[in-house]
Amino acid sequence: MASGSRARVTITQIAREAGVSTSTVSKVLNGHNDVAEDTRTMVEAVMQRNGYHRRPSRQRGTLVDLVLNELDSDWSLEIVRGVDEVLHEAGMDMVLSAVHGRAEETRQWLDRLATRRSSGVLLVVSELSAQRREKLAAMGVPVVLVDPVGGAGEDIPTIGATNWSGGMAGTSHLIDLGHRRIAHIGGPPELNCSQARADGYGSAVQRAGLTVPAGYLSHGDFNERSGYAQCRALLDLPEPPTAVFAASDLQALGAFEALRERGLRVPEDISVVGFDDLPLARRVSPPLTTVRQPILEMAALAARTLLRLIDGETLENPRVELATRLVVRGSTRAPA
Template identity: 55%
Template sequence: MGSGGAGTGDKVTISEIARQAGVSVPTVSRVVNGRSDVSPQTRARVEDLLIRHGYRKRPAAPGTRAALLDLVFDDLESPWAVEIIRGVEEVAHAAGVGTVVSAVHGRSGDARAWMRNLRARASDGVVLVTSALEPTLHEELRILGVPLVVVDPAGSPALDAPTIGAANRAGGLAATEHLLSLGHRRIGLIAGPPRLLCSRARLDGYRAALEGSGLPVDASLVVPGDFRPESGFTACDTLLDLPEPPTALFAASDRMALGAIEALRRRGLRVPQDMSVVGFDDLPEVRWSAPPLTTVRRPLADMGRLAVRTVLRLTRDEQPDSPRVELGTELMLRASTAPLA
């Protein structure tokens, strides 16, 4: 077909899309290139046809176009996102591949705008981190033939997308068993958002450790958070207000652990003399907190590295060794935990 062909499959030309949409060829071109000077109604009609025909913007001549990967987060507020970006960039740079970083903030409009931009720049692959795209967007990626790898899946992963996660349940188990080994029996948990698989897995590990020691799971000792320091602060206050407060805390993220430590400080309580605290993630800054934080190391940079290697294999029509990979977690012992006084 002509020069406006559909990329890999040349299924349809821009001229044919324009004819079916009842618009001019330049109008279709503006939509393909993400221009804003098109009415919403016309854009929606043209995009529907582009998706239906699996149209992808034709890349430049061989040797003139840089390979690109899209790295998509739900948000970029957390320091752990930087760790994943570090791993992604290391492997992508070595492979001569550019990286486009986006955040969709869980909003449908942001995700659709990202999809338009991805189609316009003809990205070679997508690494999706702790985010859940709508099923229709997953289908659009499939139609476009864009390889997808999901890192730390938020919910049940797409059946045709490889996933890379961490052993969250084992990490929750190790954190709680460590506190039990120090003699603590009332252990509070500041849990993550229940919609996330990683949160539920860490909670399962906490429960399994208690049950393995013959202890009941006290629902009043489990307080939800959202992985941010503010929620750790609030949850710690809630636990301290119990008639019988815990003697130790397991926070399902380092940032919530830091918030909890601040709540303890404001009440004149010391870590670990009055309360032992364990976090989860092993972010670089927790080694320098006061005191340095005992935490579960999640191999964030390694997850990013493996995600890029997997996407690059998919772009070469090679299948990954396993569609579901869980990298190991490790308990990092520091000064924020101590035997029960």
């Protein structure tokens, strides 16, 4: 490695030159004892030869904070799994917090963060106000947002998914099957991901030359109860839909329950598409056709991105969206 590049040497370059993984270099930097002594000596020699030093402000220990709004869903568990796998490999520990969308709990979490001196923070579907960004910046703590809801600020890296494309794919699948009366059960309208999925639905309908009747587009939240209530409202319309695209798998399952109560069958009487591809989507009957959001991969990439920031690296692209894709199962078919 050329000496002229020393000022820009990264942990990835150190790992490449030493012939080891970036997680091994992270373990050496963090003083973990599960690295062979000869490997540790070699990595330290490569770092010394290239003048690599961790930024002093990042030398804060081995803790990373993972903050979610809720912990009671498969979606949250997938996030925790993805983050834990990466941090475990890097020899880092995770502090898990749920703020339940409440300002007071968020403030308490920030106060605790200051005392335990975490190396970095992963925020998941959490609003990050300018005041909180300033407080985190004052602590010198790098932050990465997963599935951002907006207002992150240009200086905060984000990891998301192609929600618009997913909304388009789920709706287009129903159109290709021959459905013309397609409703959308949406998530919270103030969330970027919800609006993008709804926009994808609207674009697919418009491209097919279809109209959206009154009552066919509604917003609630991403849980099962919301899907149940919104589907009941759809069934009460003078001309109910023959297909429903839900903004989450949980909403789709709520729709399943509302349809069963009315004596309707999926997909014989009405087709249902979800969004997320949670593990439960494969276990329900019939198995749910859904748009796969790579939740595990998003979480893992967010954790790796945070580790890069902790080690003083500069990100080539602070805004990343991973691809969604349609997974066709048994909950969709041509209209009767």
